[in-house]
Amino acid sequence: MITAIGVMDNEQTYREYASELTRYATGLVGPFDAADVVSDACLRAFMSRRWPEVTNRRAYLYKTVLSVANDHHRSTLSRRLREMKSADREATTSPEIDFDVLAAVERLSLQQRSAVLLTYWADLSVDDVAETMGVSTGSVKRHLARARKRLKEWLS
Amino acid sequence: MSDSADKKLRELAERVVAMSPEPPPYPEEVILTTPSSSNRRRSPALVFAGAAGLVLMIGLVAVFIGMDRGTDPAVSPTTVPITAPTGSTAPVPSTGPSTTVPQATTFETMVFLVTDPENSFLGNPALVPFNTSVLLPGTSPDPDLLGLSALQLLGAPDRTVEPPPGFYNAVPQGVEFYGISRRADGAIVVDVSANFAAGAGGLLADFTMLNQVVYTVTWPDPEATVVFAVDGEVIDVFGSEGLVIGDGVGRTDFLDHLNSIIITAPFILDGDELPMVVGLANVFEATVQMRIIDADTGEVVHQDFTTATCGTGCWGEFGFSLDINGLEEGQLVQVYWGSPEDGSDQDVVTYPVGPSGEPWDFFPNFEE
Numbered sequence: 214m215i216t217a218i219g220v221m222d223n224e225q226t227y228r229e230y231a232s233e234l235t236r237y238a239t240g241l242v243g244p245f246d247a248a249d250v251v252s253d254a255c256l257r258a259f260m261s262r263r264w265p266e267v268t269n270r271r272a273y274l275y276k277t278v279l280s281v282a283n284d285h286h287r288s289t290l291s292r293r294l295r296e297m298k299s300a301d302r303e304a305t306t307s308p309e310i311d312f313d314v315l316a317a318v319e320r321l322s323l324q325q326r327s328a329v330l331l332t333y334w335a336d337l338s339v340d341d342v343a344e345t346m347g348v349s350t351g352s353v354k355r356h357l358a359r360a361r362k363r364l365k366e367w368l369s
Numbered sequence: 370m371s372d373s374a375d376k377k378l379r380e381l382a383e384r385v386v387a388m389s390p391e392p393p394p395y396p397e398e399v400i401l402t403t404p405s406s407s408n409r410r411r412s413p414a415l416v417f418a419g420a421a422g423l424v425l426m427i428g429l430v431a432v433f434i435g436m437d438r439g440t441d442p443a444v445s446p447t448t449v450p451i452t453a454p455t456g457s458t459a460p461v462p463s464t465g466p467s468t469t470v471p472q473a474t475t476f477e478t479m480v481f482l483v484t485d486p487e488n489s490f491l492g493n494p495a496l497v498p499f500n501t502s503v504l505l506p507g508t509s510p511d512p513d514l515l516g517l518s519a520l521q522l523l524g525a526p527d528r529t530v531e532p533p534p535g536f537y538n539a540v541p542q543g544v545e546f547y548g549i550s551r552r553a554d555g556a557i558v559v560d561v562s563a564n565f566a567a568g569a570g571g572l573l574a575d576f577t578m579l580n581q582v583v584y585t586v587t588w589p590d591p592e593a594t595v596v597f598a599v600d601g602e603v604i605d606v607f608g609s610e611g612l613v614i615g616d617g618v619g620r621t622d623f624l625d626h627l628n629s630i631i632i633t634a635p636f637i638l639d640g641d642e643l644p645m646v647v648g649l650a651n652v653f654e655a656t657v658q659m660r661i662i663d664a665d666t667g668e669v670v671h672q673d674f675t676t677a678t679c680g681t682g683c684w685g686e687f688g689f690s691l692d693i694n695g696l697e698e699g700q701l702v703q704v705y706w707g708s709p710e711d712g713s714d715q716d717v718v719t720y721p722v723g724p725s726g727e728p729w730d731f732f733p734n735f736e737e
Contacts, residue, residue: 224395231392239389240382248393257672263693280672283658283707314384322654322709324676333375334382352655352676361374368377 223259226270231255233335234278240330241282241323243315254281275345279327317367321360324348328356475502476510478519479635481584482536483577486628487717488705494577495628496584497536497720500635512589513557517549519585520559535719539578541569549586556594556617559586563599568608575608576626583618584633591633594619624649624684629706629716630657636702637723644696644722646689652706655680657687658714661722664701671695698722 231251238247238254254277258264267273318326324346331342332353343350361368481496503518510518523538524546532538547560559582568575587593594617597604605615624631634647650657655677661670671693679685698721705717 227395231395232389235392236386236389240385244388244390248390252393261671261693266694280674283674310388311384314381314388317381318385322656324654324656329378330382330386332382333379334386347673348676361378364378364381367381368374 223255226274227255230271230274234274237275237330237335238278238282240318240334241279241326243318244310250278250281254278257281272345275331276347279323279346282327283323317364320363320367322356324352325356325360325363328353329360332357474506474508475504476515476518477502478515478522479585479588480519480522481581481588482532483539483581484536484718484720486630486705487719488713488715490629490715493573493626493628494539495716495718496581496631497718498584498588498632498635499533500637500723513549513551516557516586516589517546517559519588520546520549520582523582523585524562533721539569539574539581541567541578552596556596557586557590558596558598558603560601561597561599561604565597566599566604566607568610568612570609572608572610573626575610575612576623579607579612579614579618580623580627583620583622587620591620621684624651628718630704630718632704632718632720635723636720638696638698643690643692646691646702646704648687648704649684650677650680650687650704650706651682651684652677652680652716653709655685655687656706657704658706659689659702659704661691661696662701662703664699664721670700696722 234251234254235247238250241247242250254274257280258267258274258277264273321329327346328342331337331345332339337345339350339353343353346353348356477500479498480501481498483494484497486495501519501522503515503522505514505518523540524544526545541564543562544565545562547562549560550558552558569578583595586595596617597607597614603615605613607614629652630648630650632646632648634645636644636646638644646659648657656674657677658672658674660672662668663670671691673689673691675687675689677685677687700722701719702722703714703717703719705714707713708715
């Protein structure tokens, strides 16, 4: 059944958050698959039975993006990187792709990426990061500590 | 965290986000689906309701058999019968003019069954509990008696009962559980038949049997240690490989011989409480994934993840409280973790969503 109920509302919500969700997804799965993850996440959220009752739609969409990214095979980013590195970079990549940064991000688990992004890019408090990720504040702190440890070389 | 590290992490976050592509176009058509009632499974409670009356009568007879066995020196006076679910308190019929008429009441109990997880990393089985009900004398049974009554479902002499599809009972045919008592140190002592000590035929099968039995009998007291005895003699050595169990077995003693995720509470739809997905996990970075799917269509109804209290080499507790619409009996809960190698679902434990407001009475072996 195709329905118009809520579509306009959803479209407005989508236009409001699509850009930041795509940036967030880029941090989670890389620039190659971010758009797909956002599309899937928004569709999943809009089709969710709970969606009409959601009060904090932004947080719900962020959580859904993380959930969809979780489904996304983590090997995808590393595979894409391997493929692009083995190809002619000058000919096949756009100048925006920063391989060093992607290689650094690859060292982090998805949860760690999310905690870093929400803390340092979205400027959320630990409590808000925990709520968005659906984990405890202790877990957020642990993810951040582990991320810092794993990125020790990059940070030095 | 130092300012320098903060600054670097902020820089990393901004640089990776700066690679963001344009957002995708808005999905024009949003298809709203509603659950198909035609595909909904028939309630197990309804399926078995017809059998309840028949098995109740058998159960009541078993009450008296169990009471009579109390005079047998090999049987504990606390032995309870294998019986059937009902929805109410019922008087036990008198067998003679001199017999006191006790009240028999239906109580909920919990039975752990075994299942083989999909895409298992170690090949170990998983435990999943199911709510079921038993008919016991009195109106407020000792919690240990509830644990024993669950064990007696696993060790039923006739074994005419069958677990739900996909699950099995690791307790071999012929093993029986006669009674239960508490030792001075608080350990639960379960009186078993002599063939219990032989195990289940193989090291993994022995571990599985022990885990299933210990989890089942300790559901009212998960911290308890369990000792097994034959005619009052504690069993020191168990199974074909000679596992030493004389000092007692607890829930955590043989955890590593189970799947990396086990479930510790049934998933029951109850109008008054939020359904929970609860268990123990020892998984990569403590991240436990959960989804609920329609058993017929495979459609994912709900999906979430959480972090166990410990992980990657240690066991932690996890729990999901599901405050969502659209949950219904017949759906399947899947709990798993994601491989760090390729993101694939690992050690997937699948179990069904229980019926609303009633115990899950699958044990009577009733066929339509």
